[in-house]
Amino acid sequence: MPFRRRAAFGCFTVNMSAARCQCKRSGIVRGSDVHLSVSIVRSERKKIHVISHLYTSNCSQPTPGEVSLAHHGVLFLDELPEFQPQVLDGLRQPIETGEAVIARANQRVSFPARFQLVAAMNPCRCGRATEPGFACRRMPNERCMADYQAKISGPLIDRMDMVIEVPAVSAADLILPAPAEGSAEVGQRVAAARALQGERYRALGLPLLLNAHAPPAVLDAVATPDTGGAALLRDAAEAMRLSARGYHRVLKLARTIADLDGVATIGRMHLAEAISYRGATDRIRAAA
Numbered sequence: 001m002p003f004r005r006r007a008a009f010g011c012f013t014v015n016m017s018a019a020r021c022q023c024k025r026s027g028i029v030r031g032s033d034v035h036l037s038v039s040i041v042r043s044e045r046k047k048i049h050v051i052s053h054l055y056t057s058n059c060s061q062p063t064p065g066e067v068s069l070a071h072h073g074v075l076f077l078d079e080l081p082e083f084q085p086q087v088l089d090g091l092r093q094p095i096e097t098g099e100a101v102i103a104r105a106n107q108r109v110s111f112p113a114r115f116q117l118v119a120a121m122n123p124c125r126c127g128r129a130t131e132p133g134f135a136c137r138r139m140p141n142e143r144c145m146a147d148y149q150a151k152i153s154g155p156l157i158d159r160m161d162m163v164i165e166v167p168a169v170s171a172a173d174l175i176l177p178a179p180a181e182g183s184a185e186v187g188q189r190v191a192a193a194r195a196l197q198g199e200r201y202r203a204l205g206l207p208l209l210l211n212a213h214a215p216p217a218v219l220d221a222v223a224t225p226d227t228g229g230a231a232l233l234r235d236a237a238e239a240m241r242l243s244a245r246g247y248h249r250v251l252k253l254a255r256t257i258a259d260l261d262g263v264a265t266i267g268r269m270h271l272a273e274a275i276s277y278r279g280a281t282d283r284i285r286a287a288a
């Protein structure tokens with residue numbers, strides 16, 4: 001996915017700061033890699049297990065951590081419950097503000113951290129609680145799942161727009177024909193939707209690139225659903241006890257789903273899809 005000029009400049013600045021870091025840590029972009037990381041692809045920094053480096057380095061001078069190196073890119077955290085709870089809850093602030101603030105004894109520094117968080121986790125510590133016929137080792141499957149999923153706090157899960165349960169791939173799945181729409185076609189649709197969003201906010205004179213960055217006041221102007229959609233959202237918000245944050249996140253996601261369809265008005269089906277992605281969110285929040 002190509003960078004926009006402003007996003008590329010932000011990434012360049014972050015990477016130049018990181019290049020000043022002299023401490024040794026795995027996977028950090030150094031000065032010689034800066035051109036590569038900016039001009040070719042968004043940064044997708046996979047499988048971060050060096051949790052102390054998520055927000056800053058161990059240098060004497062604060063330098064950008066992984067959340068900032070993923071600025072305008074993807075931050076992928078594998079096995080989410082294995083991170084320390086305080087490290088995970090530290091994600092809440094950059095998710096909300098797009099900045100990582102580092103406070104040390106005599107200084108306070110903030111780095112940009114507008115990343116897309118993608119996280120993966122097993123259903124339970126044994127990893128197979130949802131498989132038919134599998135019995136968890138130490139306790140009933142339901143309790144094993146609840147224990148493991150409770151490691152993700154309610155406030156953090158409330159900030160996740162889409163939670164999707166993915167069943168294990170079976171041998172039968174592997175021999176199925178390839179889907180009609182491949183990754184390249186999906187990529188084109190995503191790029192078109194992102195361009196549409198950039199145009200929308202530029203036309204309004206706002207310094208926003210994506211629906212995800214839009215504050216609630218802007219949503220009133222760009223994401224008002226039609227009558228059927230508004231009724232569905234009102235009922236769902238009541239039934240699911242959506243927080244104000246959850247309500248606005250559903251609206252933003254529905255706006256994006258409509259953009260992917262190339263439709264100007266958010267309809268009932270766009271909201272129904274956006275709301276469905278919060279179903280699993282509620283289950284995990286109940287376990288927390």
Ligand SMILES: [Zn+2]
Pocket residue numbers: 124125126127128129136137141144145
């Ligand atoms: Zn288990």
